[in-house]
Amino acid sequence: MAQLVDDNRRLQSTINKLRDTTSSQTARLEEELASKSRSVDILQEKLGAQSDYDEVKRELRYVAQHLRYFRRKMCGNDVCEINAVNLDGSDACSERMWLTMLLTE
Secondary structure (H helix, E strand, O other), rough: OHHHHHHHHHHHHHHHHHHHHHHHHHHEEEEEEEHHHHHHHHHHHHHHOOOOOOOHHHHHHHHHHHHHHHHHHHOOOHHHOOOOOOOOOOOOHHHHHHHHHHHHH
């Protein structure tokens, strides 16, 4: 009988140690999960910002292509050579004409 009581105490002690170890492991894993979740949220925000950036780049490329097209189209009919000039040396008249052509095309 004394042997059974001793075995019972040893088993209860082992169970309590396992319970404590399991609880601490569970708490550590929950903290790690929370940290990883925050990291995922941050990365998703960055990815969303990157997709916005990529969209803006696509739109700018589209506008630049059209501006080059209109510039070639205008300069092809000798309009650029007789335009007024801005103070910085740029072609004032052709800038207005680019916008006009862009809006009418």
